[in-house]
Amino acid sequence: xxxxxxxxxxxxxxxxxxxxxxxxxxxxxxxxxxxxxxxxxxxxxxxxxxxxxxxxxxxxxxxxxxxxxxxxxxxxxxxxxxxxxxxxxxxxxxxxxxxxxxxxxxxxxxxxxxxxxxxxxxxxxxxxxxxxxxxxxxxxxxxxxxxxxxxxxxxxxxxxxxxxxxxxxxxxxxxxxxxxxxxxxxxxxxxxxxxxxxxxxxxxxxxxxxxxxxxxxxxxxxxxxxxxxxxxxxxxxxxxxxxxxxxxxxxxxxxxxxxxxxxxxxxxxxxxxxxxxxxxxxxxxxxxxxxxxxxxxxxxxxxxxxx
Numbered sequence: 557x558x559x560x561x562x563x564x565x566x567x568x569x570x571x572x573x574x575x576x577x578x579x580x581x582x583x584x585x586x587x588x589x590x591x592x593x594x595x596x597x598x599x600x601x602x603x604x605x606x607x608x609x610x611x612x613x614x615x616x617x618x619x620x621x622x623x624x625x626x627x628x629x630x631x632x633x634x635x636x637x638x639x640x641x642x643x644x645x646x647x648x649x650x651x652x653x654x655x656x657x658x659x660x661x662x663x664x665x666x667x668x669x670x671x672x673x674x675x676x677x678x679x680x681x682x683x684x685x686x687x688x689x690x691x692x693x694x695x696x697x698x699x700x701x702x703x704x705x706x707x708x709x710x711x712x713x714x715x716x717x718x719x720x721x722x723x724x725x726x727x728x729x730x731x732x733x734x735x736x737x738x739x740x741x742x743x744x745x746x747x748x749x750x751x752x753x754x755x756x757x758x759x760x761x762x763x764x765x766x767x768x769x770x771x772x773x774x775x776x777x778x779x780x781x782x783x784x785x786x787x788x789x790x791x792x793x794x795x796x797x798x799x800x801x802x803x804x805x806x807x808x809x810x811x812x813x814x815x816x817x818x819x820x821x822x823x824x825x826x827x828x829x830x831x832x833x834x835x836x837x838x839x840x841x842x843x844x845x846x847x848x849x850x851x852x853x854x855x856x857x858x859x860x861x862x863x
Contacts, residue, residue: 585855586621588863589653589678593626594642596660596686597735600628600726610659611836616848622855625649630728634738635661635747639668641728646676653678655858657851659835660812661686661739663778663819664747671751674772678863680755680819681854682778684809684834687748687756688816689741691802697740744816755820765821775863776820779850781829784810786843792832809834823854 595609602608614624629641642665646654655678658666663685670677737743748756755767755776765775784796796810807814811831818825827850828843836847 582621583859584620585617585852585859587623587655587855587858589655590623590625590649590651591617591855591858592642592646592654592656593624594656594658594662594666595626595629596658596662596665597739598631599660599662600631602626609835610851611839613836613848613851616852617855620852620855625654628726628728629665630730630735632730632732632735633728634731634734635664635744636668636738637729637731637734638665640672642666642669643672643676646673652676655679655681655863657681657683657854658685659683660831661735663687664738664744667751667754667819668747670769670774671754674769674774677769677772677774679775679777679858681776682780682817682819683850684780684812684829684831685778685817685819686739686744686812687778687819688813689744690739690812690816691741692799692811693736693739694741695802697736757818760815760818762818762822763820767820775861777823777854777857778817778819778821779823779827779854780812780814780817780825781809781827781831781834781843781845782807782814782825783828783843784808784830786828786830786833787841790832790838790841792838793830796830796832 593610593614599609608614608626610626614626617624627642627645629638638661646669653676656666656669658680663682664687666680670680738747754769755763757763765777767774767776784800785793787793800808800810803813809829809831814825827845829845829847832838833842833845834847836842
């Protein structure tokens with residue numbers, strides 16, 4: 557009889573532990589404020605509702621309780637213009653604040669939006685973000701001299717932007733030349749100065765996560781990968797291997813240097829992923845680092861900070 561009671565007690569305890577564990581996992585990514593995933597240069601929200609820029613990331617955040625928005629801003633345009641579009645989008649949503657997570661140009665885009673409506677932003681997280689400019693943009697602007705050459709390339713990219721609009725159901729203005737200039741080192745530094753260098757370190761170091769913008773405390777975080785090659789089966793690795801030559805011996809993800817990627821509190825810059833891996837493309841073909849895990853872990857980090 558005594559043994560039976562002990563067995564039943566053990567079963568009840570195990571059941572309770574499983575229920576508690578399941579409940580905790582169900583709310584693992586449930587942040588106080590919605591998460592807004594902001595795409596980068598040449599990006600989109602989704603194509604036909606089937607192919608997402610952040611491949612499977614929204615689903616994997618939502619399945620554990622997060623509310624996620626994936627807005628569409630211009631695929632090709634300046635960070636200032638994209639930031640204004642993002643700010644306008646956020647103002648149409650009912651929630652009081654948001655956690656912005658921006659990949660690539662999505663990071664300066666988010667910072668511009670925060671400067672316009674700081675009361676609506678709880679946090680900004682940069683993922684392989686162009687926070688100090690890209691030497692790839694510097695090189696491209698240098699090797700395509702003159703108005704005619706730049707206009708020709710801009711025309712091609714603007715047409716690509718129009719196709720992205722068509723397939724994603726968007727109607728965003730495209731300005732590829734403004735986008736390239738905006739991502740250059742000089743223009744990015746000018747933007748940073750205009751934004752008060754909030755969260756930007758002049759010594760390429762990690763800073764406090766607490767940033768004051770017009771009396772609003774906005775937490776800033778960043779992470780990035782540090783290599784262009786991660787998987788022999790990823791067809792984008794070859795392209796990023798070529799573009800990485802612009803950085804010489806400086807650690808980079810193929811399009812952005814490790815130093816340029818830093819914003820606020822740096823979580824890590826040593827992940828084994830390149831610029832494309834950071835959004836879980838090419839359809840999940842990547843290196844050892846699982847980017848989806850990084851987004852989920854960060855959502856839980858924001859949750860634990862009551863964000």
